[in-house]
Amino acid sequence: MTQPWDRYVEDRFDADLRRWHPDGYRPDASHARPVAPFLAALPGPGAASLARWDTLARARAIPDMFRFEEGGLYGFDFAASEVEVYDDGVEVSAGLWTLGHEGGGNGYCVLPSGEVGIWNHETGELESHNRFPSLDAFAWALVRVGAVEAGTLDRDSTEAAEVMDSPVAGSRFLVAQLVEWLEE
Secondary structure (H helix, E strand, O other), X not given: OOOOOOOHHHHOHHHHHHHHOOOOOOOOOOOOOOOHHHHHHOOHHHHHHHHHHHHHHHOOOOOOOOOOOOOOOOOXXXXXXXXXXXXXXXXXXXXXXXXXXXXXXXXEEEOOOOOEEEEEOOOOEEEEEXXXXXXXXHHHHHHHXXXXXXXXXXXXXXXXXXXXXXXXXXXXXXXXHHHHHXXX
């Protein structure tokens, strides 16, 4: 079954960034470690999506949609920094690529399976109940939630409603974050 986020990062991500986040601050990700070793361990579609994401991040084309600031978590190396991360009780620090964080210290991480999980900085665990099936699904939801927060996408639009109604657990987390941000 085709999903609206299939091949999103490769085919539509940068266009949606320009459309819904035209003036957003674009942080510098040049400090990040090389992504190539991590790409080699990902399944094909996940590797292609992360390679494209990394190209855009290093070109300063990804806006600050999730508190992704300079010196932030993009490409953060948990293992080299001796930060232990657990997924269902198994230490997985060496196998993560970090995309950024949500403003409270919790990080968005690409897992070796290609899923995107949320690392809880207080527990050191990847939250098993808040996962995106792929980087494409994460980016698709993030761009829309960020655009609603920024006021460039109407909350009642078809594009926003797709995310608000998505059965993907990670999307529900982002929507909850959006509600919290809008209430601040």
